[in-house]
Amino acid sequence: MKNYKYLFALVIGFTMLGCSDLEEDARSQLNPDERVLDLQTVETTIAGAYGHLSARAFMSRGLGLAIMLRSDMVDIGNPTTRSERVEHDQFTVSASNPLILNPANPERSFWPRLYQIVRAANETLRELDQLDEQGAGVKEEIAARARFIRGFAYYHLVRLFGDIPFLDEMTTTAEASIAERTPADIVYETIIEDFEYAKQWLPDSRTNRALPGKAAASAFLASVYLTREEYQLAYTEATDIISKAGTYDLALEPDYRNIFHAENTDFSKEPIFVIDFVGTNVNDESRDYLAAFTGFYGQATYYPSGGWSVMVPAQAVYDTWDAGDYRRQVNLDDQALDNDGNVLNYTEFSSVDGRNTNRPHISKYTAMAGDLPQANTSGRDSHSNYQMMRYAEVLLIAAEAAIEIGNTAEADQYINMVRERARNGDGTAEPSNAPADISGATIDDVMEERRLELAFEQKRWYDIVRRKMGDQVFGSNGFETELLGTQNFDPSRDYLLPIPPLEITNNPNLTQNPGY
Numbered sequence: 001m002k003n004y005k006y007l008f009a010l011v012i013g014f015t016m017l018g019c020s021d022l023e024e025d026a027r028s029q030l031n032p033d034e035r036v037l038d039l040q041t042v043e044t045t046i047a048g049a050y051g052h053l054s055a056r057a058f059m060s061r062g063l064g065l066a067i068m069l070r071s072d073m074v075d076i077g078n079p080t081t082r083s084e085r086v087e088h089d090q091f092t093v094s095a096s097n098p099l100i101l102n103p104a105n106p107e108r109s110f111w112p113r114l115y116q117i118v119r120a121a122n123e124t125l126r127e128l129d130q131l132d133e134q135g136a137g138v139k140e141e142i143a144a145r146a147r148f149i150r151g152f153a154y155y156h157l158v159r160l161f162g163d164i165p166f167l168d169e170m171t172t173t174a175e176a177s178i179a180e181r182t183p184a185d186i187v188y189e190t191i192i193e194d195f196e197y198a199k200q201w202l203p204d205s206r207t208n209r210a211l212p213g214k215a216a217a218s219a220f221l222a223s224v225y226l227t228r229e230e231y232q233l234a235y236t237e238a239t240d241i242i243s244k245a246g247t248y249d250l251a252l253e254p255d256y257r258n259i260f261h262a263e264n265t266d267f268s269k270e271p272i273f274v275i276d277f278v279g280t281n282v283n284d285e286s287r288d289y290l291a292a293f294t295g296f297y298g299q300a301t302y303y304p305s306g307g308w309s310v311m312v313p314a315q316a317v318y319d320t321w322d323a324g325d326y327r328r329q330v331n332l333d334d335q336a337l338d339n340d341g342n343v344l345n346y347t348e349f350s351s352v353d354g355r356n357t358n359r360p361h362i363s364k365y366t367a368m369a370g371d372l373p374q375a376n377t378s379g380r381d382s383h384s385n386y387q388m389m390r391y392a393e394v395l396l397i398a399a400e401a402a403i404e405i406g407n408t409a410e411a412d413q414y415i416n417m418v419r420e421r422a423r424n425g426d427g428t429a430e431p432s433n434a435p436a437d438i439s440g441a442t443i444d445d446v447m448e449e450r451r452l453e454l455a456f457e458q459k460r461w462y463d464i465v466r467r468k469m470g471d472q473v474f475g476s477n478g479f480e481t482e483l484l485g486t487q488n489f490d491p492s493r494d495y496l497l498p499i500p501p502l503e504i505t506n507n508p509n510l511t512q513n514p515g516y
Contacts, residue, residue, distance in 0.1 A: 039134060042127045046142055049120030049149050050210070053275045054286040055113055059386050059458055060277070061289040062099050063110035063156070066497075068311055071460035072473040073451065075480055077296075077312030077357035085310065091474075091488040093498065095516045101500035111500055114153045118167055121150035125169035137201065144201035148212045148220075151194030152388075155224060158187045159462055162496045162513060166190060180509045181499075188228060195221045205249040210276035210385075215241055215248040219272050219389045222397045227466045235401035241394050242414075250391045252417065255426045257330045260364050262371040265385050272394070275386040279372065290386075291369035291379030294362035294456075297353035299344075301336045302370025305378050309349075309356045316479040318360040321452065324434030326425040331455045333363040364456050387457055392418050396453065400446045411441045415449050422453075443467075465495050490515065 056062060068074040069089040076089045087093045093100075099109060106112045124146040128139050150168075157164050166182035167175075168190070198217035206213045218241050225234035245251060253259050253270040265271060278286045295307020313332070321328040334346045349356040369379035399414040416437045423431045435452075438445060450463060464470055474480065474489040493515025504510045 037127055037130050039131065039138070042124060042131060042142060045120060045127055046124045046145050046149075049117050049124065049146065051286075052113055052117045052120065053149075054277050055107075056285055056287060056289055057108050057110050057113040059275060059290075059388075060287060061293075062108060062113070064290055064386075064458055065293065065311070066099050066110070067160075067458050067461040068456065070494075071464060072479050073313055073317055073455060073460050074311045074362070075314045077309040077359070077361075078355045080355055081308070081310045091490065091494045093494075093516075095498040095501050095512065097498070100497060101502060103502050111503075114157050115167070117153040118150055121146040121153070122167065122169040122171070129169075140201040141203070144198040144217075145212065147194040148198035148202065148217055151191045151198070152220065154187055154191050154194075155220065158184050158191070159227065159465060160497050161499060163187075165507075165510070178507055178509050181511060188224065191224055192221065195224065204244075204247050208276075209271040209274045212273055213248065215244075215250060216273040216389060219394050219397075222394065222401075223389070226397055226401060227462070229404075231401045231404035234397060235405055235407075238394050238398035238401060242398060245391070250394075252391055252395075252421050254421065254424065256327055256421060257426060259387065259390065260330065260368045262368045262383050262385070264371075265368075270391045271385065271387060272389040272391060274388060277382060277384050277386075279381050279383040281377075281381060287380040288365065288369050288382045288384040289380055290365040291382060291384065292377075294364075295366040295379060296336065296349055296356040296361050298339055298356075299336045299352065300339045300341070301333065302366050303376060303379055304339055305376060306339075307361075307366060307378050309353075309361070312357045312359050312361055314479045314482065315359050316482075320479070322434040324432045325422055325452070326432060327422050327452055327455070330367075331362065331364050332360040333366070334360040336361070362456050392421075392453055393450075393459070396446060396450050399441065399449075400443065403441060403443055403446060408440055411446065412438055415441055415446060418449060418453055468495070470494065 052058065054060065058064070065085055066088045069076065069085060070091070076086055084098045087097055088099070098105075101109045101111045125143060128143055128146075131139065133139075154164075154166070162184050163181035164184075164187060165176070165179035166187055167179065171179070195217045198212065199214050199221065202212055202214050202217055204214050218237055222234050222237035222241070225231070225237060241248065241250070249269055250272065251269040253268040258264040258268055259270055265274075277288045279288075281287060290311075292307045293310040294312070295302070296309040297306050299306045318328070318332055318334065321332070336344050336346075336349065338344055338352050344352065346360045347358050349361070350358050365384065366379055368384045369382035372382050395414040395418055399411040402408070402411040402414070419435045419437060422435055423433070425432060447463060447467065447469075451460060454460070464473060468491070470489050470491050472478070493513075496513045498516035499510055499512050501512075504512060
């Protein structure tokens with residue numbers, strides 16, 4: 001697994017154009033006879049597309065911060081943190097929010113980074129079209145990787161912004177510079193086409209889950225169908241994966257903790273698609289920033305340098321989570337060790353540093369980084385894996401879709417598979433009584449199971465959006481009622497992010513989302 005991710009680090013700058021508009025890479029406009037193309041060249045291009053996944057602008061920092069803070073599971077801890085983060089937490093996002101697009105540092109913003117992934121995927125497809133014939137299926141497999149990652153990028157973009165400019169391998173530079181916003185329904189159609197193609201041509205399974213196999217394409221297809229409320233299709237896709245778990249080499253990891261262990265996760269059958277960090281500072285890229293943002297100052301629980309106490313759940317997230325549920329232990333720290341060797345309860349965290357918040361902190365990323373001796377500089381230099389899709393989520397997709405089509409008994413079965421794993425803990429003690437098996441599951445039940453099972457894995461905000469739960473989870477009965485900002489949620493505005501003003505200035509064919 002490690003060899004390929006080092007290639008990611010080497011080529012991460014390959015498509016980092018440093019521009020803030022949507023224009024295609026001018027190299028793509030060269031005539032075939034002006035370029036020297038071989039299979040290695042194309043492999044470098046597609047590796048560059050995947051290399052962007054470990055960039056700080058994506059899940060590690062920029063987008064990861066935004067969608068986690070926008071959820072009801074994560075709140076601001078450190079009161080001195082930057083306003084660009086507070087805006088997402090309190091739903092006061094300005095159209096010029098730097099996490100979305102910072103003209104001074106576009107490479108650190110997620111709008112251009114997502115389009116850089118698209119550009120690199122499109123460039124790969126153009127290069128393949130010019131490449132001489134290879135062995136059977138060789139070009140198709142590379143195209144499948146390109147189309148998977150393009151679909152993956154567009155799936156984020158369309159959920160974040162709604163109608164967006166859609167650029168494919170046929171788009172010219174001139175067309176890209178004046179592209180209008182494509183209706184979300186059409187974007188979803190192209191995403192489905194890309195994942196369908198990927199499912200056809202990718203291998204059944206890969207040892208390195210930082211590269212997609214058939215199961216990854218199929219799982220994201222199921223997720224797209226769920227988002228589109230096409231529940232029969234979501235059910236069919238998810239249950240097809242379950243029926244082929246042996247073929248795809250998938251299974252629930254017996255110990256939930258191992259999924260988030262920097263070394264043990266490499267041997268688990270549960271991950272389907274991951275971001276695999278290299279543990280090296282390459283121009284401040286490919287670093288596990290969530291360890292720093294979720295840890296707190298001056299603690300030696302995992303590494304002496306500690307974190308920054310930026311993303312800390314509201315107290316109610318901890319208080320309402322059954323103490324007998326092993327997943328609470330894996331996800332949250334209510335005690336810590338300071339650098340003097342003192343054990344502190346969470347109510348004392350601020351005594352170490354006033355920027356720490358006296359609430360239980362997220363441990364999923366700090367513990368993962370702390371599994372390795374390289375976890376220095378606040379845990380950022382780790383080999384952590386971020387779970388973009390895993391087998392438990394497929395089971396919960398199947399459960400949700402099954403409820404929607406009237407098959408509650410089967411939904412119970414899939415939810416109880418996930419709950420049984422949680423009850424068994426690390427396997428060294430008698431199983432817990434929590435969470436108990438369920439019977440007659442409802443949509444509320446499966447959404448609650450997703451909230452706990454996939455806690456802090458960048459899923460909750462997208463669930464809130466697709467189920468239009470904003471008024472409910474940010475209302476008077478939500479977790480964050482004691483914290484500033486919850487009352488700012490506006491369903492007519494806040495389910496979508498603003499289109500960056502610079503893009504509208506550069507391209508007058510673009511329009512802004514309502515409320516910005």
